[in-house]
Amino acid sequence: MALMITDECINCDVCEPECPNEAIYPGDEIYEIDPTLCTECVGHFDEPQCQQVCPVDCIPLDPDHKETREQLTAKYDALMAAK
Incomplete structure (x- = not known):
């Protein structure tokens, strides 16, 4: 799921x-957050970095963009291939 x-x-x-x-x-x-770019940091970090640094805890999962870990990994792979 994107954030x-x-x-x-x-x-x-x-x-x-x-x-x-x-993505931000x-x-x-x-x-x-652009949901087409957000991978919840899959491929980069174990946890979403934006959530870790947010002082007001205002970065939840986006219910309109549900994705599995496999889909997030595929999105990460596509983003890295495009660079």
Whole structure:
């Protein structure tokens, strides 16, 4: 499942540089996550780095983008092949 940033985001800027896939970007009001790039850090780290650094715990799983670990791994592989 991709992650999402809720409206509890305080725009502290700590999550964006932690994302190895560059899936996090500034939105109109809060940071947002591109679900086509988010692999929950599968392939890079054991846990999503944005969740680890978020001071307000506003980065849950996105229920609109359910993916298995295998799908996340395949997405990671495709992203790495495209680089």
